[in-house]
Each structure stands twice: as structure tokens, then as C-alpha cells.
Amino acid sequence: MLTREQVLVKKIKEWTGSSYIGDDCAVLADGKLVSSDTLVEGTHFRLDFTNWRQLGWKSCAVNLSDIAAMAGRPRYLTVALTLPAACPDLEQSLEQFYLGFTQCARAFGAEIVGGDLTVGPHFVVNVTAIGESHESGLLLRSGAQPGDVVVVTGTFGSSAAGLELLLQGDSASSLEGREELLLAHLEPQPRLAEALALVRLVGSRGALMDASDGLADALWQIAEQSQVDIEVELEAIPRSTVMSSFAQASGVNPYQWALYGGEDYELVATISADDWLKAQSLAGESFPFKKIGVVLASPPAPAVGELEGERVRLLASGESSNTFSGVVNLSNCFKHF
């Protein structure tokens, strides 16, 4: 089952006749990368959960993550804000917002070049990021090939756990390690250095995207756009100990958050088996990816009525059965749309 957003994006490609739509960024004729993302109050953030500096940081980071997802270098950012007319402490709030935004932009070599300010009934942040393709190559969602190894950065599920912490409020205020989960949700780190390490190793031979809509969605998007199948070892998906124990304390299977929680701005890539061998001879620091699965040839012509999710299979190894094994179920995704 495609999500409503995926159905609409397909239609928009038809209506506009645009050949650029469908990856994390559009690739322009001169190799520039362009991406646009919107954060809406109440849908993507709550001002009782985040402060304005963190909101500025995150608004920047999620857009830089789209440049990382093409293995590019971010250069320019525009920031268009829609603000309620009666916003209290507007000037102080905006100063904090731009402080956080500028901190994140500078930390990753980008700068704000323009934007727009306008009044509206709700607070909306729209950011457009412009970057440059790396001279070593460009990595798209569609580049996976049978025999590739599936690799990821970081850990999964921590952002969803951080959001749950905020939703539980005081009742979870004594959790040890809560700061790690809150930061994962409120101040994500775009994986630009990791993307550059990857593209230097593999050039254009592989597939890449970020897991902003969840690991399961990222795996499915790569499999679908590359016309391959993917098998993932559930137990190989990196998770933080704090996330797993807080999930269990909250009555949630940690794999729910790791696979479907979303907003982990980690990278998901497939690289050739040869490149994976080369990567293992490097120190972990210079190739900060972990293997979670493999790419398989897709059987010819899927049976009518086959679920799109069947392209991605989740395997529980050993004797431990796991309710999350089987094909990915995209309707489990936490979707804003």
C-alpha cells in the first residue's frame, strides 16, 4: 500500500511532466542539488516541546540531511517563515531560531542567502537547501544492485523514543539517558561527513537516501526505485540501549520505533560487496557504516495484488522469533501525511 503522499507525488510528476521529482534532491543540469522541506507547528513540532534555538537547528538539519542523502555538499539555504500575527516575544524568539539555524548551517559549511517573512494563522517553517554534487559521484535511490550490501549510519528509533518521552512528560522525567533520546529528536545531526566518506569510497556505484520517514520506508524506496529486493537482519539494526529499555518500559516493541518511528536522520545505503570488503579494511572512524542486510534480484513481474512492501523482508535470526519479521508493512510508518 502506497501512502497518500506517495500517491500524490506520483500524480504531481504526471501533472508537471517533471523528470526531476522522486529523490531526496533534484539534480540540476550543472550538478547542483535542490531540496525543499516544510515544518508545520502541531504536525512536525510543538513549541512546548522544543525551544526556538532547537527548532532553528532542526529546520536546518533536516534540509542538510537531504543533501547528505545525495552524498553532496550543502552550500546555500533559504528560510521562509509564516508567523502568527500575535506571536509573543517575536523578536527574541526569532533571534533564537536564527541562532540555532545559523549554528547548524555553519557547522556543515552552508549559509543563509534569503527567505521570506509572512503572517499566517499558524507557524510554518519552509527551507530550501542548495548543494553541490561531490566530484567523486552522485548516489541516488535507484542505484542498488543484486549482491550489494545494505549499510546504515548511527542508531534507529531514538528520535521516536525522544518524542514519546516528550509526550509522556513528567512521568518519564527520571529516565536515565533521556537527554540522548531528546537530542536525537530535537537536535538531529545531518550525516554529511558520513556521506562524503561513502562517496569517496564508492563513487556513483551504490544507492543512498536518508531515513527521515523511517528505516522501513527508506529500505522500501531504495528497493522499489532500484527494482530489487532487500533482506535485512532485524537484530543487525543498530539501536541504542536507552531506546530499547525505554521502549520496553513504555510497552512498545523497540523494532516499531527503529523501523517505523521516523525522524532518525541517518543514512541508508547499498554498496557493492567489493566496496564493503574495502570498507572493512579501513578503520571504523573513516567508514562509519554498519551492515544490516543484502540486496537480492527481484523475481520477474510481481504477482497481481502483491503488496509493495514485499520488496523488503525482515529476518529474525537464530531461535528468537520476532513479531516484526516478515515483509515490511508501510502502513506501520508514522506518517505526517
Add this chain to the structure above:
Amino acid sequence: MLTREQVLVKKIKEWTGSSYIGDDCAVLADGKLVSSDTLVEGTHFRLDFTNWRQLGWKSCAVNLSDIAAMAGRPRYLTVALTLPAACPDLEQSLEQFYLGFTQCARAFGAEIVGGDLTVGPHFVVNVTAIGESHESGLLLRSGAQPGDVVVVTGTFGSSAAGLELLLQGDSASSLEGREELLLAHLEPQPRLAEALALVRLVGSRGALMDASDGLADALWQIAEQSQVDIEVELEAIPRSTVMSSFAQASGVNPYQWALYGGEDYELVATISADDWLKAQSLAGESFPFKKIGVVLASPPAPAVGELEGERVRLLASGESSNTFSGVVNLSNCFKHF
């Protein structure tokens, strides 16, 4: 008196340390032009006044107008939409929106390369336009010099008149020529051909912006950023007959709409007296600008407490006195912010 938006934009330049902010577009290192504009339901449009195709056209046109305001060529557009979850006939509405948007983009040589879809409590359209500087030159707001001639395209006040027609509803439904005013408001034409004719004639020697926030605001922005004074002959400001008669029938001085109404996406430029002479030897078709005033040297150091608007003086010629003569009063501007 600076508007609230102007004050905030100044602060944002400080907070971000960005040297790019302050013109219609940012000019990137490679000469590319970038601009971002937001249209908010209830602030910038009402779905009982516009249809979705017109909204798509206008969302595109106002962004292309920012590229025209730098005498550039538009190339790429991103469209980020925030849509209410319970939007009726969503798919049909979006199809009409993208139809209008794509029509406008193609008519002026640009294409949609990406965007974002998200859910929010109100409908918000954010567009980022990317263009290229013209090989003949780049025209900024800051390029006006004493002795220059102030020239404009098109007519002023028609968009405000069109909005008033919509607000009056049935009571104005029999007005002759109403279609002209409605189109000026709902389907503005970005003045890209006019901007190219200008830059071919003058290169980088002059000043240019669009009058999206009103003619008075555009004149003041050019005067302020160029550190010059401007004198305009009120009677020389091009107005349509239908606009003037509808204004009078509505009890409004037509100069209120022409100077302060806003949303006339016409160009306002200053060019040297020599270039103006050259332009007059061309046929009107190939230089579609009319003279409305002159640029004067600014007296040294304005007196403390002088109003910013005093940089622009409006002269009523002959015996007809006009209540709009005198310095421009920016607080008369119809401002969304």
C-alpha cells in the same frame, strides 16, 4: 517609519551574518539567482476568490517576478505545499493547481524540479525560484544614481482594484472592464521580457526591483538602498481607465491603489539619462517602459527624526492639487506583515 517586516529583515541580516539578504533575489557565487515566497490562505489568497488553476499560476508568477526584478532568466522552481488533512476534492484541486503553475512556468522558460507535501491546519504555498543572471548584467536595488530617469512597466493600481471587486462581490458584478482588474489580481504576468529588454540596453548601469509591495515601497527601497532621492510626477504614473473609474465609484482616490495597493507585479527601474535617450529612439515595443520621475542627489546626513519616506517625493503637476503629493507615506502601504 519602517514596516515591521523591514525591521525584522534588518535584524535577520545581523543574526545570520548573511551578506546575501536585501534584494529581490540572492545572487550566488556562480551568478545564480534564488528567491523564496510564501502565499498563505487568508493572508494572500482566499479560495472563494480564486480557483486552484489561478492560484497555481499566481504562486509561480510572483516568484518569477523576483527573478525579473534582477533582470535574470528563471530556470527552476520548487513547490512546497501545506494542505489541510480534510481538504475536499484534494486530488482534483491539486491537479488544477499544478496545471496553472506548470502553464506559467513553461510560458517563461522555467520548470518544477521538486518540492514537499505536508499536512497542516491551513493551506500554505511556498515556492523557491532559481534563475540565472543575464550575460549583459545584473540590476540591483542599489544601483540608482543622481541624474537617472525613473521608468516603469505596465499600469498600477489594477490589482488592488481587482481585490476590491472581489470583496464587493455581487454589487460590482456589472462593472464594465471588470475582467481586466480581476486578471491583474488573480493572474499577474511576470515582466521577464521587459526585464531582458532593459538589461540588454543598460547592462548593470541602473537599479531595478518589482513593485510587489506597491509602487511607493519600490521607489523607497531603491532610493534607500542607493542613498539617493527620487521625485515622481504623480500624473505620469500609468493607470488603467477602468481602475480609475472603479476607484472613484468606490470612493477611493485612484492614487491610493496605484501607489500603495501592492501586488502589481510591474518593474520599477532607474536608468541613465543617456540610456533613456537611446530607449526613446527604439520602438515602444522593444522598450516597454514609461518615465515617471527622476533621481536626485540626497542631501548629506538626514536630519535626526527625518522620516524614511522623505527620500521619495510625489509631485502634482499643473494646477491640480492632489492629496497624494508630498513625501511617500509607507504606513499607507497595504502590507501583509
